[in-house]
Amino acid sequence: MLNQTASIIYIEESNFFLEVYLDPFNKRIRVDDYRGNTKFVLEKAEELARQHQAEKLIMKARTEDNLQIYERGLQPEAVVDRYFLGSDAHFYSKFYTVERKKNDHWITEDGMIQSIYQLDIASGKPFPPKEYELKKADKTCAEELAGLYRQVFQIYPTPLNEPEYVKKTMEEGTIYYVYFHQGKIVSAASAEVNSFYKNAELTDCATLKEHRKYGLMKIILRELEGELKRLGIYCAYSIARSLSFGMNAVLFQLGYKYRGRLMNNCYIYDKLENMNMWVKNLAAC
Incomplete structure (x- = not known):
């Protein structure tokens, strides 16, 4: 990834908002919060993953956005019950290298x-x-x-x-x-x-x-x-x-x-x- 220091960035555009954790040490990007047009949120998240050469994109998603996230090719990994003020958070991921997707355990x-x-x-x-x-x-x-x-x-x-x-x-x-x-x-x-x-x-x-x-x-x-x-x-x-x-x-x-x-x-x-x-x-x- 380009910058070697972990940081949180906020992106606000006319029809969406994103809070993203850039994590160069772990070669990943995590969307911690978002609102607005989910399609544009997902496009921006993937653009950031490419820009920062991330091997993994993680997204904490709301239940109502599940189908749109599936359509974008992200995979469900975990759920945290009641995470968003009582509503569940679904952890989705997308991998960008073959090595990062392999696992022996x-x-x-x-x-x-x-x-x-x-x-x-x-x-x-x-x-x-x-x-x-x-x-x-x-x-x-x-x-x-x-x-x-x-x-x-x-x-x-x-x-x-x-x-x-x-x-x-x-x-x-x-x-x-x-x-x-x-x-x-x-x-x-x-x-x-x-x-x-x-x-x-x-x-x-x-x-x-x-x-x-x-x-x-x-x-x-x-x-x-x-x-x-x-x-x-x-x-x-x-x-x-x-x-x-x-x-x-x-x-x-x-x-x-x-x-x-x-x-x-x-x-x-x-x-x-x-x-x-x-x-x-x-x-x-």
């Missing part, structure tokens, strides 16, 4: 989802040893949070290994909860809040390997859910690496429902990965 990942749905739903709350302390993070935690993400992920789709970026996300409304052990952050996750459409993505889940046996992530995610409910946000979703049994199992056991898979979606951990979509209606809890 799809059947394995299908089997993993089947296995996860055989698990018992978690009842009760894990109780980690008293040396673990749960806190809501603020900007003073940014350096340590960046260090945690550097340790856990060789590659990550956003620059969370940079303290300034972590601070910027906090300023923009992202909520972080962390576990401290002996004064050091050992586990963290965040809620990226969309205050206009009243939804939130639970993301940036990371726990150091030696601290993974105590169920820290389940507690952090429950804490984030409580915070979202206090803010009047009931649509929560999370996108987990399709090859990570542990993270997908955590979401299932917390009551999230599987809603599809985003193929070759982003560079994370050590390669380009498929990502599973999980969704929960917090109002039903």
Whole structure:
């Protein structure tokens, strides 16, 4: 892609509006919002994909536009229930290179989802040893949070290994909860809040390997859910690496429902990965 820095652009013309996330690191473009003439929206989105040499176009679409999007050759990948102020969002994609469309793990990942749905739903709350302390993070935690993400992920789709970026996300409304052990952050996750459409993505889940046996992530995610409910946000979703049994199992056991898979979606951990979509209606809890 031409510009190597991720950015959001807004395009407003006489009969349509587009909000687009340009993501050069992951060689993709994502339409996060739109209104007006859907035909022109789709034409502009594809023009941007070509202009920025994207390998993948992603679109968060409204139900009423499904047929028009099919006609344009986009394929459904996932759904987030109640994303748009109570209406569903359909994630569509279009691939622009043969390599980006290939995948060797799809059947394995299908089997993993089947296995996860055989698990018992978690009842009760894990109780980690008293040396673990749960806190809501603020900007003073940014350096340590960046260090945690550097340790856990060789590659990550956003620059969370940079303290300034972590601070910027906090300023923009992202909520972080962390576990401290002996004064050091050992586990963290965040809620990226969309205050206009009243939804939130639970993301940036990371726990150091030696601290993974105590169920820290389940507690952090429950804490984030409580915070979202206090803010009047009931649509929560999370996108987990399709090859990570542990993270997908955590979401299932917390009551999230599987809603599809985003193929070759982003560079994370050590390669380009498929990502599973999980969704929960917090109002039903």
